[in-house]
Amino acid sequence: MSNIDRRTLLKLAGLIGATAALPFSFARAADKPLIVGFIYVGARDDFGYNQAHAEAAAIIKTLPNVVVVEEENVPETVAVQKSMEAMIRQDGATLIFPTSFGYFDPHVIKMAERFPEVHFAHCGGLWQEGVHPMNAGSFFGYIDEGQYLNGVIAGYASKSKKLGFIAAKPVPQVLRNINAFTMGARSVDPEITTTVIFTGNWSLPIKEAEAANSLIDQSCDVLTCHVDGPKVIVETAEKRGAMTCGYHADQSALAPNGYLTGAEWNWETPYRAHVSASENDQPMINFLRGGLKEGFVKTSPYGPLVTAEAKTKADAIKAQMMAGEFAIFTGPLKDNQGNEVVAAGVALDQTDVVLESMDYLVEGVRGQI
């Protein structure tokens, strides 16, 4: 250490001076804009899951002092880990919305552990206290409320009393939507059945079009779905003269005649909650859920084929839901094998965790898991 010359000494002194000035520069950082990253698993304009997120992100973009960086078509592989890291390291993001369900385990968890000062607000509802990092969290919405209302409108509109549902995979979230849709329709007419086709994956446009055609050939006259991008289904149905209820986002532009209504996400609500928590240096909101009442979910405007009677009925149920007085899954409820799944006298609250491991199709659904 004896051979420190003057030049080195000056450099060291400068370095120490810079370090001393650091707290000052941190203090000044308070009015720096909040940088928020959004990551989508598909295209931002897919008329579906990703579009619903991108539309809400566009609103966040307009907030003062918020900068949004976005990336689309990011697969649930190491690519999403690198995208999150890039947003943090290259763009300085301190709040990240990894919007695909499959991003959470292991990708979000890994990154949240590596970057404890960054907030990760995942969409999907998987975060568990004591298991997952405190700077991560997940939000989700009870969109089965929208699907129940879809079912009511479809029940009034259907002539053949046969509805069609194109679903990706028989997982609890999807089953809950199929069941809610069917129960909504059967609240109008208990003769109605829903035929379900599982395509096997979240985004298979060719299979989805085939399934739509096949359902229409089986005389189903109202279709709805739970796939990432309902575009081809809505378009196919419109071309064939069948009616549709939308999902994820508003697809009325694709089917000006046959689009009845739709169950849409309203991600603006949870996004705003997370952004404002980050702006005010509040702790991470780890668990956030809501339905129509809380503004996490909304419905598309009614299409031209919806009758006044149907509107009145659906609006009445919607008002009950908004007031928190409506339970979709009430007993006695049987599955389509004849087993009782909800006992008489039981009304499951939307927040009931039992509903999140749903593994049955209710009476009136044609199809099997």
Place this chain on the structure above:
Amino acid sequence: MNFRNQFYRVGVALLPGLPSLLAALTTFVLFMLFLTVQGKPAWEACQLVVQGAFGSAFALESTLQRAAPLMLTALCVALPARAGLIIIGGEGALVLGGLAAAVAPLWLPSMPTLLMLLCMAFSAMLVGGFWIGLNGWMRQKRGLNETIGSLLLSYIAIALFNQLVEGPLRDPASLNKPSTVPLGDDLLIGPISDQFQVHWGLVVGIIACVLAQILVRNSVTGFSLQVVGGNVRTARMMGLPVDRLVILTCVLGGACAGLAGMFEVAAVQGSANAAIIAGYGASGILVAFAARQNPLAIIACAILLGGIEASGSLLQRRLGLPDATTLILEGILFTSLLAWEALTPRIVAWRLRLNERVIQAQGALQHG
């Protein structure tokens, strides 16, 4: 004279790289044009491509991480190609290999971590090797076109994978994302170091490429393969075991893809689920063709493609370009590579001529 001699020698050495160079130039020009026509800042985009791929330590990590699986899936194309086969079904071997690696710890008796990891790697390679080996066998014994066959078998593999992961092998706790039972923490493969966040699949990929290079360039088997790939009739006349050699390359290639699947499960996902069907098999085809089926060149080409994908992330965030921009860039690159490939016969002729000059020049030196 000596200088000219050197010049010819350098020419002979560099000529095989000429199509790649021209392809890179064409890609650059076309990509700039593509962006300019749309009114996008073309030059800035090109700078971002370089910056996003190699511009910082993090960019390099991102690039290498994306390149790692591509090296192994590219070998699944390049090795059979030495014997004259065009195999495009590496994806199937990857997903089934990954599945085998994920279930091996459940079915095997408990053993030390390292041994278990080796067993997982071995079962992944076994299954991957079997799957592509099946292609080789069907081609040699049943006369089935291996390109179509491998593509169809890949679809079957993916269907089988989904069926098993969503059915008998599903972890009942994986509700909305059907997966196999997660691997224990001790079986998860971490990054090479905290400062270098790239998993060990990169090292294994490079080793596999080097071993493949030794096999095809410096071994008797490699020479036999060259004969088989060059002219099957000659090979048969020489008494080479053609069927065995063809199936061997398929098995080795499939084993590499299976190994890639094992790393996707053990180093990335932690269990086998649909997320490992990410198109690495298809990207591997691109890498192998860009590398002209040369194992060492695969390392470079995989890093190049990984870099383009890494920079796609930056292009989206900085310029708001759609993700398709990256696909366009890849598409232009691949098409240019294939288009300039047409030069190969001429290059062979030019090389011969240059070689003659070298020999003449040497002769002149000796006599002079």
